[in-house]
Amino acid sequence: xxxxxxxxxxxxxxxxxxxxxxxxxxxxxxxxxxxxxxxxxxxxxxxxxxxxxxxxxxxxxxxxxxxxxxxxxxxxxxxxxxxxxxxxxxxxxxxxxxxxxxxxxxxxxxxxxxxxxxxxxxxxxxxxxxxxxxxxxxxxxxxxxxxxxxxxxxxxxxxxxxxxxxxxxxxxxxxxxxxxxxxxxxxxxxxxxxxxxxxxxxxxxxxxxxxxxxxxxxxxxxxxxxxxxxxxxxxxxxxxxxxxxxxxxxxxxxxxxxxxxxxxxxxxxxxxxxxxxxxxxxxxxxxxxxxxxxxxxxxxxxxxxxxxxxxxxxxxxxxxxxxxxxxxxxxxxxxxxxxxxxxxxxxxxxxxxxxxxxxxx
Ligand code: NAD
Ligand code: IPM
Ligand code: MN
Numbered sequence: 226x227x228x229x230x231x232x233x234x235x236x237x238x239x240x241x242x243x244x245x246x247x248x249x250x251x252x253x254x255x256x257x258x259x260x261x262x263x264x265x266x267x268x269x270x271x272x273x274x275x276x277x278x279x280x281x282x283x284x285x286x287x288x289x290x291x292x293x294x295x296x297x298x299x300x301x302x303x304x305x306x307x308x309x310x311x312x313x314x315x316x317x318x319x320x321x322x323x324x325x326x327x328x329x330x331x332x333x334x335x336x337x338x339x340x341x342x343x344x345x346x347x348x349x350x351x352x353x354x355x356x357x358x359x360x361x362x363x364x365x366x367x368x369x370x371x372x373x374x375x376x377x378x379x380x381x382x383x384x385x386x387x388x389x390x391x392x393x394x395x396x397x398x399x400x401x402x403x404x405x406x407x408x409x410x411x412x413x414x415x416x417x418x419x420x421x422x423x424x425x426x427x428x429x430x431x432x433x434x435x436x437x438x439x440x441x442x443x444x445x446x447x448x449x450x451x452x453x454x455x456x457x458x459x460x461x462x463x464x465x466x467x468x469x470x471x472x473x474x475x476x477x478x479x480x481x482x483x484x485x486x487x488x489x490x491x492x493x494x495x496x497x498x499x500x501x502x503x504x505x506x507x508x509x510x511x512x513x514x515x516x517x518x519x520x521x522x523x524x525x526x527x528x529x530x531x532x533x534x535x536x537x538x539x540x541x542x543x544x545x546x547x548x549x550x551x552x553x554x555x556x557x558x559x560x561x562x563x564x565x566x567x568x569x570x571x572x573x574x575x576x577x578x579x580x581x582x583x584x585x586x
Contacts, residue, residue: 227260228532231291233284233320235269236304236313237505238515238568239297245517245572246295246524252576253528253537264291268320269299269313269505279316285323293531294498295523296320298505309373317500322362326490326498327390328397329359329469330526333476333486335456338549342481342558345453353456353479358401359469360394361490363387364420366466386420386465391427393493398463399435407438408460412448412468424465445472452476473502482557484516487523489530497531499523509556513567516555518545521575544578 232247234240247263254261266284267275279299288294299313309315335343335353343350368383375381395411402409411428413421425442432440443451445468451458452472456479464472477483486502501519509515525541528534552563553574566574 226532226534227262228292229262229264229290230527231287231294232263232265233268233288233294233296234265234271235297235299235317235505236271236301237298237507237510238503239269239299239505241297241510241513241515241568242501242517242520243295243297245568246297246520248572248576249521249541249579250524250527252579253524253534253541256540256579257534257537259534259537268296268316270301270304272316273304273307273311273313279311279313280319280323284316285320288320288324288496288498291496293527294320294324294496295520295527296498296500297520298501298503300505301507301510310371318366320498321490322367324490324496324498325362325492327360327362327492328394329357329361329488329490330401330530331357331359331469331473331476331486331488331502332526333357333473333479335479336481336485336546336549338546338552339481339485339558339560342554342560343479345478349454350456350479353459355456355459355476356401356405356461357469357473357476358394358398358461358463359473360386360390360465361469362466363390364466384418384420384465384467386423388423388427391424392431395424395427395431395463398461399431399438401463402438402461403435406460409435409438409440410448410459410462411440411442412445412462412464412472413442414445414468415442416444420465428463448472449475453478477502481559482516484519484555484557485522486519487521487526489523489526491530497527499527499531513569514556515568516557517568517572518575521545521572540579540582541575544575544582547578548574
């Protein structure tokens, strides 16, 4: 199969993890006789430096024409003083919005090999396997007015949703639950927010169409607590943009590191954007310390969701599990009797594992 992939390396550790992702995709292409072509485009701080905008028009055009897009990370202290509309993060928000990627799928799995890498008790973490379905193009991130600061004395961030925006993400939550253990937790703040009360109504309406899925509503503060006290009680969590952002970094603690969480930003049709959950990690950028597994697992999500390459995707996931089983890890993970390696070495291990596996033969 021929596929064209746009890479958006971005800033900080973004280019490092993008390189790892690309190498894994090349290894898969070789093994399965696919042709993957790659094109890099600017986004975020790198785009500001090169082209004067966090999301140049040519980047958007290239992404629209691609079969799939991979993003490393954006942002960093260099650009933190710029006005809101010129920040690197605006590039990421812009590409999600322009591609209509309203659903962000963030799977969180506690690997047996990493149970002790979490600061939580192993018996709490064991068996955790959940999916956060985060609304990605609405809510506080996009509320009008876009000019949010007035006369130096007033600020405004608006949490607005159209009912259809809630309906489509709630449907995605139900559909995702149907493909898993059929339990959906809708997370909101319905005791305070009107948007959450509409969210709850939509979930109640939609659940009639999914009688095979059990549904519960949970307030976001309680959900934050339960994620670290009884995480294995969750299957699929569906929630609005900001809650999903916060809960997913919290959930990464189950895996031992933020550097483990992949994600897919998708819509019902059209191009998908695959992006690790972590940011540009300025504290370790350029040191070859970044854990590439979130990025590598995001390529598996690309193969599955955009290219219907189930077998190839599973092979990547298995290679990652095997490398962890062999106790290789980057500095962000603490593994007893582990072998600490650099980011690029860890990517090498995954690629070696792919080439020794006999799945494609
Ligand atoms: P961050 O995710 O960049 O880093 C948080 C902590 O996790 C840091 O200690 C970092 O070293 C560590 N970490 C993150 N990814 C890692 C990896 N792959 N391997 C090892 N350690 C890793 O969050 P932050 O420090 O709050 O934000 C830094 C910048 O990144 C900000 O400009 C922020 O806006 C941006 N950001 C971008 C994205 C994105 O592009 N998707 C996501 C989150 C934050
Ligand atoms: C993420 C990031 C982004 C978000 C930022 C960088 C805009 O934190 O992808 O989780 O909040 O969506
Ligand atoms: Mn985030």
